[in-house]
Amino acid sequence: MHRSATLAVIALALTLTACGSKVEDPVEQIVVRPPGVAAVPAAPAAWDLVAAGKAAFAVCTACHSAEPGGASGIGPNLHGVVGRGAGSVAGFSYSEAMAKSGLTWTESELDAFIANPSGKVPGTEMVAGQVADAQRRAAIIAYLASLKN
Amino acid sequence: MNDMPQQPQRSRAAKWTRRGFIGAGVLAGGALVIGVGVRTGNPVGRLGPLVAGGEGEQLINSWLKIGADNIVTAIVPHCEMGQGVHSVLAQMLADELDADWSLVRVMQAPADGSYVVTDTIRTFVAPGTLDAPDWLEPTWNGLFTKIAQLADGLITGGSSSIRTTGQRTMRIAGAAARQMLIGAAAREWDVAAAEITTANSMLSHKPSGRSAPYSQFAAAAAEQDMPQTPQMKAPENYRLMGKDVPRIDIPDKVNGAASFGIDAVVPGQTLTYAAVRRVPVPGTRVAKMDAAQAKTMPGVLQILNMGDFLAVVADSYWQAQQALNAVTAEYTAPESTIRSSDDQFARFAAALDAAGDKGGEEVIGRGDVPTAMQAAAKTVSADYQVPYLAHAPLEPMNATVWARDGRCEIWTSTQVPLMARSAAAKALGLSKDDVTMHHPMLGGGFGRRLETDYVVMAARIGQATGYPVKMIWSREEDTQKGLFRCADMSRFTGGLDAQGRLTAYNNVFTQRNDPADACDCAFYDIPNKSIRVAEAELHLPFAAFRSVDHSQQAFFIESFIDEAAQAAGRDPLEFRLAMLGQSPRHKAVLEKAAAMAGWNAKPAAGHGRGIALTESFGTIVAEVVEVDMSSGKPRLTNVWCAADPGFAMNPDGFRNQMEGGIVFGLTAALYGEISLKDGAVEQSNFHDYKLMRMDECPAIAVEIINGDHVRLGGAGEPGLPPAAPALANAIFAATGKRIRALPLAKHFA
Numbered sequence: 029m030h031r032s033a034t035l036a037v038i039a040l041a042l043t044l045t046a047c048g049s050k051v052e053d054p055v056e057q058i059v060v061r062p063p064g065v066a067a068v069p070a071a072p073a074a075w076d077l078v079a080a081g082k083a084a085f086a087v088c089t090a091c092h093s094a095e096p097g098g099a100s101g102i103g104p105n106l107h108g109v110v111g112r113g114a115g116s117v118a119g120f121s122y123s124e125a126m127a128k129s130g131l132t133w134t135e136s137e138l139d140a141f142i143a144n145p146s147g148k149v150p151g152t153e154m155v156a157g158q159v160a161d162a163q164r165r166a167a168i169i170a171y172l173a174s175l176k177n
Numbered sequence: 178m179n180d181m182p183q184q185p186q187r188s189r190a191a192k193w194t195r196r197g198f199i200g201a202g203v204l205a206g207g208a209l210v211i212g213v214g215v216r217t218g219n220p221v222g223r224l225g226p227l228v229a230g231g232e233g234e235q236l237i238n239s240w241l242k243i244g245a246d247n248i249v250t251a252i253v254p255h256c257e258m259g260q261g262v263h264s265v266l267a268q269m270l271a272d273e274l275d276a277d278w279s280l281v282r283v284m285q286a287p288a289d290g291s292y293v294v295t296d297t298i299r300t301f302v303a304p305g306t307l308d309a310p311d312w313l314e315p316t317w318n319g320l321f322t323k324i325a326q327l328a329d330g331l332i333t334g335g336s337s338s339i340r341t342t343g344q345r346t347m348r349i350a351g352a353a354a355r356q357m358l359i360g361a362a363a364r365e366w367d368v369a370a371a372e373i374t375t376a377n378s379m380l381s382h383k384p385s386g387r388s389a390p391y392s393q394f395a396a397a398a399a400e401q402d403m404p405q406t407p408q409m410k411a412p413e414n415y416r417l418m419g420k421d422v423p424r425i426d427i428p429d430k431v432n433g434a435a436s437f438g439i440d441a442v443v444p445g446q447t448l449t450y451a452a453v454r455r456v457p458v459p460g461t462r463v464a465k466m467d468a469a470q471a472k473t474m475p476g477v478l479q480i481l482n483m484g485d486f487l488a489v490v491a492d493s494y495w496q497a498q499q500a501l502n503a504v505t506a507e508y509t510a511p512e513s514t515i516r517s518s519d520d521q522f523a524r525f526a527a528a529l530d531a532a533g534d535k536g537g538e539e540v541i542g543r544g545d546v547p548t549a550m551q552a553a554a555k556t557v558s559a560d561y562q563v564p565y566l567a568h569a570p571l572e573p574m575n576a577t578v579w580a581r582d583g584r585c586e587i588w589t590s591t592q593v594p595l596m597a598r599s600a601a602a603k604a605l606g607l608s609k610d611d612v613t614m615h616h617p618m619l620g621g622g623f624g625r626r627l628e629t630d631y632v633v634m635a636a637r638i639g640q641a642t643g644y645p646v647k648m649i650w651s652r653e654e655d656t657q658k659g660l661f662r663c664a665d666m667s668r669f670t671g672g673l674d675a676q677g678r679l680t681a682y683n684n685v686f687t688q689r690n691d692p693a694d695a696c697d698c699a700f701y702d703i704p705n706k707s708i709r710v711a712e713a714e715l716h717l718p719f720a721a722f723r724s725v726d727h728s729q730q731a732f733f734i735e736s737f738i739d740e741a742a743q744a745a746g747r748d749p750l751e752f753r754l755a756m757l758g759q760s761p762r763h764k765a766v767l768e769k770a771a772a773m774a775g776w777n778a779k780p781a782a783g784h785g786r787g788i789a790l791t792e793s794f795g796t797i798v799a800e801v802v803e804v805d806m807s808s809g810k811p812r813l814t815n816v817w818c819a820a821d822p823g824f825a826m827n828p829d830g831f832r833n834q835m836e837g838g839i840v841f842g843l844t845a846a847l848y849g850e851i852s853l854k855d856g857a858v859e860q861s862n863f864h865d866y867k868l869m870r871m872d873e874c875p876a877i878a879v880e881i882i883n884g885d886h887v888r889l890g891g892a893g894e895p896g897l898p899p900a901a902p903a904l905a906n907a908i909f910a911a912t913g914k915r916i917r918a919l920p921l922a923k924h925f926a
Contacts, residue, residue, distance in 0.1 A: 051604045051633070054641050056482035058468055063449050063478055063492070063644055 081171025084164050088157060094175055103154060109133050110173040114149075125151025135169050142168065220291060221399055227287055228252055235395035237357060238403070239291060240350035241270060243395040247378055249276045251351075254286040254294050255342060256333040256592055257426055258619035258626070259837075260893045261830040264424040269343045269826060272417035273351030273410060275375040276391070283425050286331075288594035288614035293325035296341040297332060329595035334627055334721065335692075336794035336891020339826050344889060352407035354398065361397035362389065412824070412886045419883075421829035426618075437620045438590030441577040443645040448577070449478055451638050451648040452497035454504070455486040455658035458511045458856035459718055463487060465507040471500040480504065481641055488638050494649055511856050515716040518664075518852040522562060525666035525687045528713035529560070532685045534670075537711035540689070541697050544705030549681035553672030556681075557744040559737055561669075561917045563729045565717055565851035565858075566662035567866060572620025573655040574631035577647040578639030580605060585612045585636060590619035592626040600629040601636040623841070624721035628660055656866050657858040660720030661851055663688045666713075667733040672705075677745030679738075679756065682706045686733065687713040688726070692794070695726035698734050700760040700792060701753070716853060723841055724894040727793040731898030732846070732905065732919065735789035739906045740915065749788055749906060750776055762821055762884045763790060763797050769819035770799035773878055783807030784814065785911025789899035795890030796822040800839065802875070802903040806911040810925045813843065813875035813904070818896065821882040823889035831892050832879040838896025839877055844869035846901035847922045 085094065091103035098105050104117040114131035115122040129149050131137055137148075142165050145154040159165045221236045229236040233245030242250045251267035263283040271281045286292035299306060299321040306317045324330070355375055362380045363370040366387055374381050381388040391398075412419070429435040442448065456462060468480040471489060476496030481488040487504055491497035515521050528537075534547070550556065576589035578601075585605055591597045594616040602612045619626055635648040650658075665688040672681030682703045686696065689710045696708055722728050742752035750771050757764040767790050771777075780786050783806055790799045803815040818835050825831035848867040852859045860866040901919065909915050916924050 051637065052484055054481045054637075055463065055484045056466060056480075057641055058472060058480040060472055060477050060479060064447060 077167050077170040078174045081167035081169070081174075084159075084168050085171055088168070091154075091157065094172065096175075103157075106172055107175050110135060110138065110169070110176070123151055123153045125149050126153070135173065138169050138172070139165050224289075224291055227289060227291075228284065233392075235392075235399055237354040237395060237399050238350050240347060241274070241354055243391050243398075245392055247390040247392040248280050248282055249274065249378060249391065250282045250284050251347065252284050252286045252292075253347070254292045254331060255338040256590075256594070256616060256619055256622070257285070258333065258590075258592065258622035260338075260834060261424050261426070261827070262333065262338045263426055264422075265339060265827045265830055266343050266347045267425060268417050268422055269339070270347040270351035272415055273348045273407075274355045275377070275416070276351070277377040277379075278417060278422050280378050281425070285616065285618075288331060288598055288616055290326045290595070293322065293330040293595070294332060294338075294342050294346075295322045295325045295330070296345040297335070297337045298325040298328060298330040300337060300341045301335060329593070329599050331593065331595040332627070333592045333622070334624065336796070336893040336895060340795060340823075340889040340891060343826065348409060349407055352409050353404050356404040356407055357398040357401040358391055358394050360401045361394040365394065365397065418826050419824065419828065421827060424827075424830065436617045437572055438577075438588065438617050439572050439575045439620065439647075439649065441588035441615070441617065441647065443577065443579055443586075443588070446579065446645045449490050449492060449642070449644060449646050450494040450497045451488045451490045451635070451646050452494065452501040453486050453488045453634060453638075453648060453650060453654060454501055454506075455654065456508050457657070458508070458513075459716065460513060461511050462509045463506050464509050467505045468503075471503040474500040474503060476500075479642060481638060482506075483634075483637060483641075486634060488634075488648070490638065490642055490646055494647070498651060513714075513716055513856065515714070515853065516856050517854060518564065521664055521716055521853060522666060524713045525562070525664070526560075528687050528711040529666060529668045529685055532709060532711035534683060535707070535709075537685050537709035539707070539709050540693075541706055541708040543703075543707075546681050546683050546705045546707040549705035550670065550672040550683065552674070553681055554675040555673045555744060556670055557673070557741055558668075558670040559740055559915075559917055560666060561733045561736055562666040563664060563732060563919045564849070565664045565853075566722055566728075566845055566849045567656050567659060567851050567858075567860070568621070568623040568625035568662070568720070568722060569656065569863075569866060569868070570619070570621025570623055570625055573652055574625075574650040574659065575648060576632045576635035577645065578635045579645040580636065580639040581643055583607065583611060585639065586615070587612065587632060587636065588615040588617070589632050589635070590622075590626060591616050591629070591632065592619070592622050592624075593629065597629045597632040600633050604633045604636050605640050623723045624662075624725065625659065628720045630660065652863070653861040656851075656861050661717045662722030662728060663690070663715050663717075663719050665729045667730075669733070669737040671737065671741045671744075673741065673745050677747055677752075679703050679741050679745075679752075680705060682708075684733075684737075685709045685711050686730075687711055688715070688729070690719065691721060691725045692727070695730045695793065696734075698738070698791075700763040700790075700797075701738070701756040702759050703756065716856070717851070717858070723838070724793055724897040727791060727894070727898040728842070728845070728901075731789065731791045731793075732901040735791065735899065735902030736905055736915075736917065739787070739789075739902070739909065743909075749910075753788070753790060762882075763792065763799075765884070766790070766797045766819045766821050766882060767799045769880060769882060770801050770817050773817035773819060773880060774801035774803070774815070776801065780911075781805075783911065785907045785909070787903045787906025787908070787910055789903040789906060791895070791898040793891075793895045793898050794893075795888065796820060796892065796895035797884075797890070798835070798895045798899050800896075800899040800903045802843075802900070802907045804904060804907040804911055806908065811847065811904070811908055811921060813873065816843075816875050816877045816900070816903075818877065818879045818899075819882065820879065820895065821884040821890070822892060822895070823885040823887070824883045825881045825892075826889075828881055831881060834892040835879045835896035836877050838894060839900050840869065840874060842897035842900025843875075843904060845897075846904050846919055847873075848920050850920045850923070 092106045094106045100120045104120040114129045115127040141148040225236045229242040236242045251270045253266045255262045257263040267283045359373045466482040476492040477500045479490040489497045489501040579586045594614045598612045598614045602609045667686035670683045674680045742749045786803045798820045801817045805812040
């Protein structure tokens with residue numbers, strides 16, 4: 029008896045009746061809880077958000093320090109960025125667009141900028157680091173906001 | 178334009194012709210209904226809402242629609258798994274339609290009986306009917322459409338899409354739509370259809386200076402009757418076919434926008450995730466499950482003992498897998514007494530011993546082998562063996578299921594969407610109509626996704642939970658518990674006459690699946706042949722692997738032919754050429770590959786070249802592999818490949834498939850081995866199921882010979898079979914060491 033892969037699947041399909049015999053149900057089913065109940069809280073607690081933001085910020089550290097007094101890298105130091113004016117870190121060479129933007133980094137302005145840097149400030153030199161995910165941005169901003177002295 | 182009916186004919190039955198199937202696939206009142214007009218009972222009316230629901234879209238026939246923006250969308254029934262089928266089938270349709278390639282898009286046909294691949298099924302089941310006379314064609318076509326529908330024949334495999342659906346469906350659909358557009362414009366402009374020309378998705382009437390985009394006549398075209406014999410282009414008139422037009426699917430794959438089965442989301446629903454663990458030894462069952470620890474772990478929703486596998490459902494995949502790792506289980510004792518790879522190969526050897534010189538089931542018998550063997554001046558004998566292989570697609574097995582209220586919705590990457598639907602329906606005790614399939618692109622198929630086991634598993638989990646679940650196999654699960662390319666063993670004796678010609682050929686092996694002729698090198702002129710199969714038990718379950726039986730048979734046959742050449746004291750190329758007197762296309766392909774490699778010039782010191790020739794899935798392929806053995810281990814430097822697929826519809830795509838097949842074949846030959854210990858698979862992940870790395874990949878050159886513009890061969894698989902024997906033959910040429918058991922790298926560890 030030969031098996032022919034193609035013919036076998038076709039033959040198999042032909043033997044499947046519209047309402048075939050059902051295969052077995054679970055031998056054992058342990059229900060711990062239904063989905064969506066007592067799972068992760070819908071809005072994570074503030075400290076959770078900061079912790080998540082700190083983790084998410086790891087990507088940003090390629091260019092930005094967030095240490096108090098830390099040296100600026102490719103991008104400016106972001107310690108205390110929330111609430112301060114754009115282009116205000118002493119000694120950092122900003123793009124003309126950023127220096128003249130007149131922005132104040134409120135949480136919502138930061139959110140808009142990180143979501144689309146060159147859309148928010150056309151001409152910015154921040155060409156990498158866009159964060160598309162809103163939750164991720166919220167976490168990163170919460171982390172930055174927590175770094176005030 | 179003689180066959181463009183001026184007056185609409187209303188007798189549908191009389192209109193059923195060899196071209197009719199472009200609108201076929203619909204049974205109404207027991208009669209096959211064709212036609213493309215938007216009329217009750219005709220496919221466009223019924224299929225329109227299914228596939229052309231967009232604003233301003235007009236379905237012209239089952240296989241294409243035109244939008245108000247003049248975008249032509251080809252509705253392709255085959256699945257895209259990296260082989261480029263979506264793009265090339267659209268290319269064939271677009272050429273016949275005279276469409277502007279930049280205005281062509283592709284849509285995956287839905288998992289619906291209207292989109293069965295009649296001509297693929299027909300080519301598999303009864304290729305002899307493809308040459309039916311016109312008067313008989315409607316009968317055959319209707320019959321095979323019905324068979325395809327009954328058999329859930331929406332299948333992507335067998336390197337068949339271009340030569341079946343492409344040649345016999347997509348091209349005809351494009352040509353028919355072009356004629357229907359012309360017919361509609363002729364009526365509107367009140368000019369002769371013959372005076373209207375088409376190019377770049379535009380209709381033009383030169384005498385009156387009128388022109389219009391296709392979109393302007395799309396609705397009227399759909400009202401036209403189906404042309405009886407759409408005018409197909411001769412090769413000299415191809416504009417897109419045979420050209421390296423850019424693939425439609427590539428940009429989305431480069432920028433990450435492409436969606437695969439594992440990316441599935443259930444609209445409006447939060448997904449849960451299932452990790453699964455099948456029983457370690459095939460045929461055993463879970464005897465006892467201990468989930469005490471897993472129950473307490475974060476994110477866990479349910480723990481299931483399904484009898485043949487365990488599952489943990491959790492809020493995230495990671496949580497599900499972590500909890501599953503904490504579930505312990507005991508299993509029933511296996512029935513199979515095969516515990517190790519040695520046991521498996523001993524089983525094969527016993528079957529071959531029992532078959533002897535004449536036993537087993539005859540596949541090919543020609544001439545008188547015993548007499549010729551008696552008369553031979555010299556005989557040569559060899560046994561070869563290959564291990565089990567895993568398909569190891571980058572996208573592991575997965576399926577997303579939402580079963581509720583007597584219905585089930587499934588999202589999964591599969592080569593057989595309708596079969597998957599039926600299998601899930603059967604498992605859940607539902608009717609097929611109560612199961613809806615969504616089948617996005619595949620992150621690799623290689624034959625593994627011709628099987629529906631993983632879809633059934635997910636459906637069973639989904640039915641147990643009642644809420645949406647995405648089941649994902651771990652890489653370890655995929656490597657150890659799947660379905661496998663079978664291990665096999667093959668035994669040869671050859672008889673050479675005084676002139677060194679192979680006059681007697683005796684071969685017996687243990688595994689035969691598909692294609693039926695894979696075990697025969699029919700193109701070689703060998704007067705006396707006995708090829709037999711002596712079946713032996715397999716421990717691991719089978720799934721077709723890229724090129725199926727050719728993946729092992731080519732290694733067996735082309736290694737043995739090389740040994741026969743050596744025994745005859747002849748150059749391996751010259752020995753083969755001498756047997757190709759009846760096979761001019763094979764001879765041309767072999768000569769081409771040899772010329773590309775500079776076969777007659779000696780390779781560098783420590784290097785060796787090997788050659789192999791195969792025909793699989795209608796395509797003739799010769800490969801020369803050069804290997805550098807100077808370090809004591811095989812380092813591949815070059816592969817020269819010549820291939821005759823009849824006609825390469827997209828040469829760049831064809832070369833790409835040859836390259837992919839070669840890499841797949843070489844990696845299997847060098848490293849591929851699934852071995853058994855205590856009845857279970859030993860390997861688990863890519864650290865011990867090695868694939869060839871980028872830095873090990875040789876330079877690959879591919880040249881195409883278009884040897885037959887009518888009967889085309891496939892592309893997806895034929896590049897693979899010659900790779901293993903050409904490499905083994907190259908190692909022999911370099912070292913004098915003949916390796917008869919794969920994988921090759923094991924012999925140089």
